[in-house]
Amino acid sequence: DADVTQTPRNRITKTGKRIMLECSQTKGHDRMYWYRQDPGLGLRLIYYSFDVKDINKGEISDGYSVSRQAQAKFSLSLESAIPNQTALYFCATSDPDRGLYEQYFGPGTRLTVT
Amino acid sequence: GQNIDQPTEMTATEGAIVQINCTYQTSGFNGLFWYQQHAGEAPTFLSYNVLDGLEEKGRFSSFLSRSKGYSYLLLKELQMKDSASYLCAVERQGDDYKLSFGAGTTVTVRA
Secondary structure, three states, X not given: OOOEEEEOOEEEEOOXXXXXXXXXXXXXXXXXXXXXXXXXXXXXXXXXXXXXOEEEEOOOOOOOEEEEEEOOXXXXXXXXXXXXXXXXXXXXXXXXXXXXXXEEEOOOEEEEEO | OOEEEOOOEEEEEXXXXXXXXXXXXXXXXXXXXXXXXXXXOOOEEEEEEOOOEEEEEOOEEEEEEOOOOEEEEXXXXXXXXXXXXXXXXXXXXXXXXXXXXXXXXXXEEEO
16 A cells, blocks of 8 residues: 555646645654645645644645644645646655655645636 | 756666756755656655765666755666656755755656
8 A cells, every 4th residue: 555645636626616635644754745746847845744733834835725634644725726726736744853854755636727 | 045957858768878967056955855756656766965975776876066066866777667757856954854846857768
């Protein structure tokens, strides 16, 4: 089984709809991240979390919110989706406090907003 | 902030060597990562350089020069499966171990 999973894997939604992307991990890592990837722009950080009580904005948090329901679960919400939020979204985990500096990525969610 | 530059595309022949350069400008540099990403898939970790010099892992090697703000990823004995995007990512000191990614270099391996 994959260590980092994301649901759904693909989603098409309409402008103005609320949508939630979910991420779960079995690695036991404390840190979780949400990124979006757009062609030619690379991965950009939306939000990250150290633990359930500690959530921080990344470089492009406007229009997004997150919830860390448990150490293993980190959800990303688009309260009112707009077309320029069409992108590939990745969740990632790491645990630098245990010397695990690299980030482990989930398989991604391809979101299309029409 | 930081600027991270890498070429957009590179093409090479199966069995050859390709070197992907990454230059960066940042305050408080801590380390540099390389990730491989096949089309439509998740990035996977290749290497992490903190100190100057070359680190070798099988067919892949990564080099870092902190004073020059420069790194490269060297892929030897290229195979068709190495066709992918290669992402350079910089980690800054005191920045919660967050990563800033370059736009990626798409490598196409031809027979």
